[in-house]
Amino acid sequence: MKRFILLLIAIYFSIAAFCQSNYWQGLRSGLDYGVHVFFEDTVENVLYVGGEFTKVDTMQNVFCIAKWDGTNWQKLGSNLNNYVRAIIRHNGYIYVGGDFTIAGNIDANYIARWNGSEWDSVGSGTNGPVWNFQILNNELYAMGSFDSAGSVVVHSLAKWNGDQWSDVFALPKFDTDGINFIFNLAYYNNELYVAGNFFNGTDINDIIKYNGNSWEKVLGGMYGGMGSVNKMLIYQNELYIAGGFHQSEGNIGNNIQRWDGSQWRTVGMGTNTTIYDMKIHKNELYIGGQFSYVDNIPAQRIAKWNGTQWCALKGIFNNAVYSLGFFRDTLYVGCGTTIDGDTINYIAKWIGGNYTDTCGILNNIIIENNQNSEITIYPNPATNILFIQGEKILEISIFNVIGQKMKYLLNYNQNEIEININELKSGIYLITVITSNGNYNEKIFKE
Structure with missing residues (x-):
């Protein structure tokens, strides 16, 4: 009988090992709902995770934010009453933005800060959701869909100097019947770029820049009535944007393209549908989204670009990859409930080492060089x-x-x-x- 029980145990662990993906691993029993944002905090050496969840692993009543130390989850006080969409560290605080209006036991309108033991408000907050943060010149920039920050009239973009809110170069309201949706900000070639989902009815569409004196269009902007720029960042001296837009609508790229300061350029052939997130790690650009192809090669919702070529990462996700993050040189994703048929529950990390799946063929690419590089x-x-x-x-x-x-x-x-x-x-x-x-x-x- 004992031998039979030992045989069953051996079979069980053999099956478990067989079912475990060689490329992705869940974090304990996962979460009960999705992840919107990762933030690697090098001060505490932890990974902050924000989203829509109320449970992490077996820990209940974890409302929308928690931190992971590589082994265990930790709560942040009594947490928040609605979704978290943005996290960043600034001047000793962890700033959090989202859809919430209460943090711990205080009123916190869509933005709050954590000092390590308790929540605090950031002025009187904003009057609408905060979706992203950026730090420039030691000031915190908040982006989202709001028309006031504190008592200051703004149009979905505001900055906080530690004591008070102010607008950003009088960014205008583009749609007189609605509100700007600002998702991203980047400082590129001495100009401030802002991107999201907005339209002035003529030639400013989803992206605009401040040239030091005034706001101006970036060529004709983006094309397509339902498109948006979900992410924007600087990679290898070019400004990359990603989201939901297509060449068939008049754009240069399919869901991703790059700007060199004077013209748009393609990033291979792009993807077949929406990109939700982009991150840079060790000089490679990672994207996650709803797509199943990149550069006409199979890529199940995650891929990477090295400046000249796309490669897919191994794995079949049952839903989109909504968020990407890196912690201790390991890739983390916010996704659906399964990868390769294994249950992971909304969050997983890459354990596949340097393995990549299908890559585009280098023989088919056009070699483009920076004219200033004489090699x-x-x-x-x-x-x-x-x-x-x-x-x-x-x-x-x-x-x-x-x-x-x-x-x-x-x-x-x-x-x-x-x-x-x-x-x-x-x-x-x-x-x-x-x-x-x-x-x-x-x-x-x-x-």
């Missing part, structure tokens, strides 16, 4: 040694034709590099060189 790569074709000459070379990456990174060299800050490529098989490779003046890409042939 010489020789010989080409090469046999064993490759020489790279240029001003202040910072990083070098070599990819094969299926997108695998074969070599990576970092922080040289030199003008000439000698690379041994003897171990590479014969064939075509793409070499990407990042310098102080920009990026350079070139195809090379290894004999």
Whole structure:
């Protein structure tokens, strides 16, 4: 009988090991509802998680925000009475924005701050939801859908200096019958860019910039009546935007495109449907959303871009990936309830190491270079040694034709590099060189 019981136990653990995804892992028993935002706090060395949940693992009455130390969950006081959509650290506080009006036992209109032991209001807050934060010049910028912050009239964008609210360069109200929906802010090439979902009826659509004197359009803005810019960030010296927009509506890209200061450019062929979040980690751009294809390759709701090529991450999600975060160099996602058929309940972390699934073919890409980067790569074709000459070379990456990174060299800050490529098989490779003046890409042939 004892042997039979031991056999059953062995079978049980064998099945459990078989069912466990090789690429994703849930956090204990997960959450009871979705995640909107991750924030890695390097001060406390914890991951803050905000969303719509009221339960984490077996802990009840955790209303919309909690923190994860890599092993255990912790509550923040008596929490909030509605969703959390934004989290950031600023001047010793954790600031939280969302749909709530109460934090702990105090009135907190859509924004509150946590000092490590209790909640506090941020002035008198805003009169509508806060969806994102950004810090510029030691001031906290809040974005969302509101027309007042404290007693100041604003149009969904305001800044907090620690004592009081103010508007941001008198950002106008674009739709006279409605309200601006501001999701993102970025400072790029000495200009302040704001993006979201807004339209003035003519030529300002979902993105605008402040040039130091006035607000102005970014070319013709975005096209398509139902589109929006969900995320915006700076990657490899270009401004990337992602959301729900398409080439068929007149845009340059499909749900993602990039701005170099004067024109829009594609990011491969983009995705087949909406992108909800973007994050940068170790010089790679990660996206999550509703999509099932990126660059015409299968990508089940998550993928990454290295500046020249898309690669999918392994995993089949039963719902969209709504949020991305990194904690201790590990990717976390806010998603549905299963991955690869395994129950994970709205939150999971990547355990697949450097593995990537399908990648786009490098032979099909157009090599685009920064004209300010004067790089010489020789010989080409090469046999064993490759020489790279240029001003202040910072990083070098070599990819094969299926997108695998074969070599990576970092922080040289030199003008000439000698690379041994003897171990590479014969064939075509793409070499990407990042310098102080920009990026350079070139195809090379290894004999």
